[in-house]
Amino acid sequence: MEVVIEQIAIYGSVALLCGLVVFFYMRSLNKKSAIVVKKVEVAKAEGTFEPVSLHPFIDLNTCIGSAACIAECPEKDILGIIDGKATVIHASNCVGHGACFHACPVEAISLRIGTEKRGVDLPHVSQTFESNIKGVFIAGELGGMGLIKNSVEQGQQAMENIAALKREKRSGVLDVVIIGAGPAGISATLEAKKRGLSSVTLEQDSLGGTVFTFPRSKIVMTSPMDLPLHGKAKLYDTSKGELLALWNKVIAEQGITITERTKVEAIVPQKDGTFKVSTSTGSEFLSYAVLLAIGRRGTPRKLGVPGEELPNVAYRLLEPENITGKKAIVVGGGDSAVESAMLLAEQNEVVLSYRKDQFARIKPKNKAAIDAAIAKGELKVIFNSDLVSISEQAVLMKVGEEVKELPNDLVYIFAGGELPTGFLQKIGIEITKRFGHIVKKHG
Numbered sequence: 001m002e003v004v005i006e007q008i009a010i011y012g013s014v015a016l017l018c019g020l021v022v023f024f025y026m027r028s029l030n031k032k033s034a035i036v037v038k039k040v041e042v043a044k045a046e047g048t049f050e051p052v053s054l055h056p057f058i059d060l061n062t063c064i065g066s067a068a069c070i071a072e073c074p075e076k077d078i079l080g081i082i083d084g085k086a087t088v089i090h091a092s093n094c095v096g097h098g099a100c101f102h103a104c105p106v107e108a109i110s111l112r113i114g115t116e117k118r119g120v121d122l123p124h125v126s127q128t129f130e131s132n133i134k135g136v137f138i139a140g141e142l143g144g145m146g147l148i149k150n151s152v153e154q155g156q157q158a159m160e161n162i163a164a165l166k167r168e169k170r171s172g173v174l175d176v177v178i179i180g181a182g183p184a185g186i187s188a189t190l191e192a193k194k195r196g197l198s199s200v201t202l203e204q205d206s207l208g209g210t211v212f213t214f215p216r217s218k219i220v221m222t223s224p225m226d227l228p229l230h231g232k233a234k235l236y237d238t239s240k241g242e243l244l245a246l247w248n249k250v251i252a253e254q255g256i257t258i259t260e261r262t263k264v265e266a267i268v269p270q271k272d273g274t275f276k277v278s279t280s281t282g283s284e285f286l287s288y289a290v291l292l293a294i295g296r297r298g299t300p301r302k303l304g305v306p307g308e309e310l311p312n313v314a315y316r317l318l319e320p321e322n323i324t325g326k327k328a329i330v331v332g333g334g335d336s337a338v339e340s341a342m343l344l345a346e347q348n349e350v351v352l353s354y355r356k357d358q359f360a361r362i363k364p365k366n367k368a369a370i371d372a373a374i375a376k377g378e379l380k381v382i383f384n385s386d387l388v389s390i391s392e393q394a395v396l397m398k399v400g401e402e403v404k405e406l407p408n409d410l411v412y413i414f415a416g417g418e419l420p421t422g423f424l425q426k427i428g429i430e431i432t433k434r435f436g437h438i439v440k441k442h443g
Contacts, residue, residue, distance in 0.1 A: 140184025155187030307390030332414030
């Protein structure tokens, strides 16, 4: 009898201990869930909950809440766990490296572009990366593939298909014009040389394309990739700077020239089956094929004022910590303009010019921060203002009905971007709006 009582006591103690463990475990989970719920609420208020480009989509019926996706994501607060299931938090901050997708043990994550409510315009592309226009190919972000590693693979594969066209060599006619020097364009350029194709690579901005605009410390690669003429590049936890250094090194070793600061204005099919490619610098190229490896973020919108082409005018802010003691004008009223103005104001004299009478669509966090900066006199905001002209020493600014001259060293313009949709349609490429389009899934 005593043995039975002792066993019951032991079982009771074990059950109590197990119950306590489960209780504290569940309480810990509930606390963590509550923290993530608050983060999601903040993300929704700040406008970062909805994705703007490639992003993870979680199948809640499959997700087991292992948190492997969160552990592998090198960014902060893109994903979280609520009630044992993964959820996106700041989806618009996702840079699409796909670490979460590869880490999920039950294949509950797919990578998508667009949502059920917000469609995204995507061009028609075949399995060989050829568009509906024969001879015009598309690879990388433009076709919906934002992953750097996969964009590199697409650039290489598209060039393999272009090489298979086997057109006869003609004087003055290139095998291919590559438009864009981002991940897909660089890979395609290397593959073209590897296959002995005559080519030229044109980039409207700088080497690296969209990658070049990431914050300097942003991690953009989490797994190795194969670069034509170089081999496997082991790029774990790689920053933007390291990735660009690798691309520059490989391009220099191969003696390849990337033509930067050259925007393609027109691609016109010719009667003989070639394409005439015209650029902003006045140069023209004839080629048998064209590879579009441009991004989806579009071309920075210009103000159309005299002096906008000067070297002291920029459309993005890179490495603000290296800019000191300057008088800077920042133009725009969106989050990019406000955030850039505040970064510059730490070491410079900054004026933010906005054409409206108040900020209308910036995140609450940015609104509070810039209001505080204005109150402290850390920067100046001039509403109802427009730039009239720009010189290397000053700008003319219209404020109301009055035109003022302001001493100035640097001008940063954040007036939005012109998406490439119109450019594609002008060529004749078919565009379809896709909702929640799956770019990559397991199997």
